[in-house]
Amino acid sequence: MPELSEIVNRIRAEGRQTESSREGVAESRHDWDSGEVLDLLSQPLLELVDAARAVHRRYHENGEMQLASLLSIKTGACPEDCKYCAQSAHYAKTTGLRRETLLDVDDVLEKAKRARDAGASRFCMGAAWREVKDGEAFDSVIAMVKGVRALGMEACVTLGMLSEAQASRLAEAGLTAYNHNLDTSTEFYGEIVTTRTYQDRLETLERVRKAGIEVCCGGIIGMGETPADRARLLQTLANLDPHPESVPINALVAVPGTPLADRPPVDPLDLVRMVAAARILMPLSRVRLSAGRRELTKEAQILCFLAGANSIFYGDKLLTTANNDVSDDLALIEEAGLSVKPPCPSR
Numbered sequence: 008m009p010e011l012s013e014i015v016n017r018i019r020a021e022g023r024q025t026e027s028s029r030e031g032v033a034e035s036r037h038d039w040d041s042g043e044v045l046d047l048l049s050q051p052l053l054e055l056v057d058a059a060r061a062v063h064r065r066y067h068e069n070g071e072m073q074l075a076s077l078l079s080i081k082t083g084a085c086p087e088d089c090k091y092c093a094q095s096a097h098y099a100k101t102t103g104l105r106r107e108t109l110l111d112v113d114d115v116l117e118k119a120k121r122a123r124d125a126g127a128s129r130f131c132m133g134a135a136w137r138e139v140k141d142g143e144a145f146d147s148v149i150a151m152v153k154g155v156r157a158l159g160m161e162a163c164v165t166l167g168m169l170s171e172a173q174a175s176r177l178a179e180a181g182l183t184a185y186n187h188n189l190d191t192s193t194e195f196y197g198e199i200v201t202t203r204t205y206q207d208r209l210e211t212l213e214r215v216r217k218a219g220i221e222v223c224c225g226g227i228i229g230m231g232e233t234p235a236d237r238a239r240l241l242q243t244l245a246n247l248d249p250h251p252e253s254v255p256i257n258a259l260v261a262v263p264g265t266p267l268a269d270r271p272p273v274d275p276l277d278l279v280r281m282v283a284a285a286r287i288l289m290p291l292s293r294v295r296l297s298a299g300r301r302e303l304t305k306e307a308q309i310l311c312f313l314a315g316a317n318s319i320f321y322g323d324k325l326l327t328t329a330n331n332d333v334s335d336d337l338a339l340i341e342e343a344g345l346s347v348k349p350p351c352p353s354r
């Protein structure tokens with residue numbers, strides 16, 4: 008007779024599926040129609056959370072929370088007109104945001120090291136660019152990616168649109184993931200951004216995928232979209248094949264001076280619904296509870312974790328706005344009985 012502990016260990020090992028193993032996931036589909044997704048989002052809350060929890064336990068049994076630190080490496084004066092964004096040049100007069108030049112590589116790596124020492128396993132660098140231009144600045148970003156990887160962290164960048172050749176250079180530098188959000192539904196997109204199209208976004212995502220870089224793609228709620236728009240965003244994400252490896256779910260941070268400054272706050276339970284639906288639709292993806300977390304109570308955050316969020320932005324700043332306090336975050340993770348995902352040098 009085997010020891011009880013052996014049996015328990017064996018059951019655990021059998022039940023455990025790593026996030027990189029994408030075989031045999033019964034729930035993994037890429038043919039959702041928008042009605043199905045809207046039905047899912049509209050389920051009674053506890054039933055939706057229950058269903059998401061079941062998927063989450065099946066594929067993310069280890070209760071690990073990814074801590075991703077975010078740094079704006081190039082702030083402000085962006086030529087795009089995204090209505091939610093503090094960094095658009097179009098609203099600079101009213102936001103008063105100062106334009107900054109690209110940070111030095113050493114400065115960025117020092118910040119990455121500090122984030123790693125505080126427990127972050129991923130370092131995400133954002134630039135307020137419409138697209139990447141070849142030259143000195145992109146060479147510096149390549150050096151930042153190599154440096155972050157050398158620290159044993161996952162590296163993510165979000166730099167706007169990319170060419171195939173630029174995606175390949177990032178892949179060669181060891182970039183783990185590229186963040187490029189679809190933000191909302193294709194139908195509502197034109198109300199939020201007029202300087203590029205949804206198709207432009209999808210094409211960059213294809214180039215990222217083709218270069219062998221993980222895709223980080225999600226959206227924002229609270230911009231005036233309807234439940235149907237939220238469903239369409241989730242449908243588009245879930246029908247990408249393969250699914251994005253990470254899916255950031257942001258609640259609008261209503262930045263004074265932007266056209267969306269006066270939007271009413273998001274109902275935290277709507278965030279729970281988005282997280283739960285994303286978990287069900289993309290069982291293996293890392294669902295990141297992203298911007299807007301500062302407005303949530305501990306209880307609302309824990310409900311999001313229960314519904315399948317297994318990543319957060321960690322550090323006192325997002326790009327230009329404040330984020331939750333790091334010691335509060337660590338206390339919350341401990342209180343919820345979760346553990347912090349260790350760095351994974353092989354990725």
Ligand code: SAM
Binds near residue numbers: 190
């Ligand atoms: N310029 C690049 C781009 O647009 O892809 C990278 C930086 S951009 C700030 C990254 C993402 O942050 C946006 O796509 C959007 O989803 C999110 N974001 C920006 N401002 C936000 C805000 N005020 N509230 C919530 N999410 C926001």
Ligand code: DTB
Binds near residue numbers: 297
């Ligand atoms: C994402 O989905 N959210 C992050 C990251 N990707 C780059 C950005 C949030 C920005 C929040 C507003 C700000 O700090 O300016």
Ligand code: SF4
Binds near residue numbers: 087088093094095096
């Ligand atoms: Fe520029 Fe990105 Fe902000 Fe849009 S979201 S204005 S592209 S920095």
